[in-house]
Amino acid sequence: MNSQIFSLIKREISVVLRSRSEFVYPLAFFVIVTSLFPLAVTPDPNQLAFIAPGVIWVAALLSILLSLNGFYQADYEEGGLEQLLLSGVSGSSIVVAKSVANWFVTGLPLVIVAPLIGVSFNVDAHSNWIAMVSLLLGTPSICFIGSIGMCLTLGLRNGGVLLTLLVLPLFIPVLIFGASAVGAASIGVNYSGQLAILGALLIFSIMVAPFAGAAAMKISID
Amino acid sequence: MWTWFFQLASPKWVYQFANKLLPWFRAATVILFLVGLAYGLLYSPMDYQQGNTVRIMYIHVPAAFLSMFVYVLMAISGGIGYIWRIKMAHIVSVSCAPIGAILTLLALFTGAIWGLPTWGTFWQWDARLTSYLILFFLYLGFMALHSAFDDRKTADRAAAVLALVGLVNIPIIHFSVEWWNSLHQGATISKFEKPSMDVDMLKALLTMIVAFQVYFFTVLLQRVKAEILQREKLSSWVRKLVIDQ
Numbered sequence: 233m234n235s236q237i238f239s240l241i242k243r244e245i246s247v248v249l250r251s252r253s254e255f256v257y258p259l260a261f262f263v264i265v266t267s268l269f270p271l272a273v274t275p276d277p278n279q280l281a282f283i284a285p286g287v288i289w290v291a292a293l294l295s296i297l298l299s300l301n302g303f304y305q306a307d308y309e310e311g312g313l314e315q316l317l318l319s320g321v322s323g324s325s326i327v328v329a330k331s332v333a334n335w336f337v338t339g340l341p342l343v344i345v346a347p348l349i350g351v352s353f354n355v356d357a358h359s360n361w362i363a364m365v366s367l368l369l370g371t372p373s374i375c376f377i378g379s380i381g382m383c384l385t386l387g388l389r390n391g392g393v394l395l396t397l398l399v400l401p402l403f404i405p406v407l408i409f410g411a412s413a414v415g416a417a418s419i420g421v422n423y424s425g426q427l428a429i430l431g432a433l434l435i436f437s438i439m440v441a442p443f444a445g446a447a448a449m450k451i452s453i454d
Numbered sequence: 455m456w457t458w459f460f461q462l463a464s465p466k467w468v469y470q471f472a473n474k475l476l477p478w479f480r481a482a483t484v485i486l487f488l489v490g491l492a493y494g495l496l497y498s499p500m501d502y503q504q505g506n507t508v509r510i511m512y513i514h515v516p517a518a519f520l521s522m523f524v525y526v527l528m529a530i531s532g533g534i535g536y537i538w539r540i541k542m543a544h545i546v547s548v549s550c551a552p553i554g555a556i557l558t559l560l561a562l563f564t565g566a567i568w569g570l571p572t573w574g575t576f577w578q579w580d581a582r583l584t585s586y587l588i589l590f591f592l593y594l595g596f597m598a599l600h601s602a603f604d605d606r607k608t609a610d611r612a613a614a615v616l617a618l619v620g621l622v623n624i625p626i627i628h629f630s631v632e633w634w635n636s637l638h639q640g641a642t643i644s645k646f647e648k649p650s651m652d653v654d655m656l657k658a659l660l661t662m663i664v665a666f667q668v669y670f671f672t673v674l675l676q677r678v679k680a681e682i683l684q685r686e687k688l689s690s691w692v693r694k695l696v697i698d699q
Contacts, residue, residue, distance in 0.1 A: 380619055384612050388602050397598055398616060401591035404584070405626070444619050447536075451611045 237325050240316075244303065244333030254302055258295040258338045259345060265291040266349045277354035284353035285414035288363060289370075292342050293403050296374045297396060299338040300382045303330045308386045314453055323446025327383065331375045331441065339371035355418065362417035362427075369430040370410040376434075376441035377402050383448035406433055463542050465682045466691050472675040479672040486665035494658035510568040512658060516666035518561035518586070522624055524554035524670065525589060528596070529621045532614030544610035545685065547617065548600060549677035553670060555593035562590065581630035582638035585623060592620040606685070 248255045269287045270280055307313040316326055346367050350360040381399035385391035413426035461467045494512035501508035528550035535543030565583070566576040577583065596613050603609035631638050651659075686692045 380615075384599060384616055385602070390602065394595075394598055394602055397591070398595045401588045401595065401623075402619070404588055408584075440619070440622075444615055448612060448615050451608055451615065 236321065237329055240321070240325060240329030241333050241336075244330055245336060248302070248333065248337045255337050258299040259341045261298060262291050262295040262342055262345065263349070265294065267352075270353070281354040281356070281418065284350060284355045285359075285363060285411040285418070287353070288346055288349055288367075288414075289407055289411040292346070292367060292371060293374060293400075293407060295342065296334070296338055296371060296378060297399065299334060300375075300378045300395065301392065303334050304379075304382050304386055305391075308452070313386075313449070317450070317453065323449045324442035326449070327376075327379050327442045327445035328438075331372070331379045334379070335372045335375045339367075339375055342371060343367045355414075359414055359418040362423060363414045365427060366410045366413040366430060369427060369434055370406045373406050373430070373434045373437040374403060376437040377406075380441050380444045380448060383445045383452060386449065386452035406430065409433070463540050465542055465545065465686050466689075468542055469679055469682045472679050476672065476675050476679075479668060479675060483665065483669045483672050486661060486668055490658060490661035490665045493654075493661055498654045498658040499652055504572055507568060507571050508655075510564050512662045514561055514564040514568060515659060516663045517557045517564065519663060520666045520670055521554050521557035521561055521589065522627060523667075524550050524557060525592070525617075526621070526624060528554060529614075529617040532610075532617040536611055536614040536618075541685070544614065545678055545681045546674070547614060548610065549674055549681050551593055551596050551600070551613075553673050553677065555590065555597065557666075557670075558586070558590045558593060562586065580638065581634035582627065585627045585630050588623055589627060592616075592623060596620070 266287055269283065273283060274280070304313070307316075313326070317323060343364055346363055347360045350363050355363065378395075378399050381395050381402070384398060385395045388394060409426045409429045413423045413430065416423040416426060461471075490512065495509055498509075500506055528547050531543045531550070532547035534540060535547060569578070570576050596617055599616055600609045600613040603612060683692055
């Protein structure tokens with residue numbers, strides 16, 4: 233059972249890594265979107281430090297949202313997903329494998345790049361560190377929750393727009409606690425509560441998403 | 455008892471049953487609204503701080519309460535339809551969504567007009583208001599997802615899964631005023647404690663809550679009837695019904 237999930241994860245990651253450009257897109261999107269804010273809002277360092285947590289978190293949400301499609305759509309259209317299900321792999325392990333792979337390929341690079349963005353936004357070192365921790369706890373939940381929406385919209389013509397409508401409301405709790413942990417750290421208030429809730433949300437989404445995603449996948453496929 | 459229960463799964467039987475119930479529900483809606491509105495707007499006392507503004511509560515509270523109830527009903531009947539593949543449960547679930555969305559919008563809107571004189575702002579991004587706005591988005595997502603599929607059965611099942619996932623939000627809305635420091639006040643009516651409001655206000659509010667509830671069931675029955683006709687348009691009993699009229 234475990235080795236099955238591991239081989240699925242390995243498969244997903246190698247599929248993405250073989251088309252290198254695709255895996256760079258979300259990261260490039262993240263960097264470009266965040267760099268638009270100093271140009272659009274204000275180049276003033278103090279105000280940038282103030283809006284940084286929100287900007288980093290929203291950009292991270294959106295770039296993961298964009299990456300979801302790559303993990304499911306091609307597999308769905310080529311019939312790979314159907315073959316996996318027919319070969320007896322359970323839908324929930326497919327969802328787990330895809331979400332974990334998605335996090336490794338999209339979420340983890342975001343976590344690593346975020347401090348750079350933070351520095352350019354004049355965020356102090358401690359808050360930058362907390363931003364990394366909050367992204368580390370929050371982005372996996374985003375990958376898992378997003379997979380539910382992705383499975384629901386598989387094979388729809390306007391799936392992309394609908395996907396945003398379905399999953400962004402579900403992302404809101406993660407966004408609120410993620411950004412507020414960084415905000416609290418930057419004004420020197422205790423932020424452990426927010427991080428604990430992010431962890432709880434992560435556990436909850438890992439518990440729920442595989443089953444909801446598998447149910448949705450089966451609906452989309454038959 | 456059980457035959458009655460099983461009959462609920464038959465669209466034809468439900469259609470006829472709804473026809474029998476509807477006149478009673480319509481009459482009850484009109485009477486309850488007349489009594490409740492008159493009581494609430496004319497005969498209940500003013501609030502000592504808010505003045506007449508408090509009367510917005512007689513629309514706001516029932517709409518907010520009901521919109522959450524409708525969501526739970528929508529998710530549960532969607533879940534029943536998903537698990538046991540019952541056509542009627544999906545019909546109820548799908549019919550709930552637009553009513554719930556409108557009620558949510560109504561509660562948000564009345565809350566905003568009440569907020570300006572009382573809190574000094576239309577909107578505040580606090581826990582209760584934000585989680586309630588998510589409820590509105592969930593309703594919209596449910597309707598959008600349902601209309602995105604060409605095949606109705608797939609649409610029903612996919613929307614049901616989404617409704618069940620969104621159910622997480624309901625306790626968050628309910629407890630948001632206790633878990634966070636919210637501008638929104640806590641619950642005034644509780645099952646276990648004495649309500650912290652004037653008896654006349656309470657009576658008017660409870661009448662309005664019942665009125666909204668009955669109104670919801672009236673509209674729901676109407677929508678369910680329309681949905682049944684649309685889905686069963688090829689069956690012989692619907693044809694016969696159309697020819698007879």
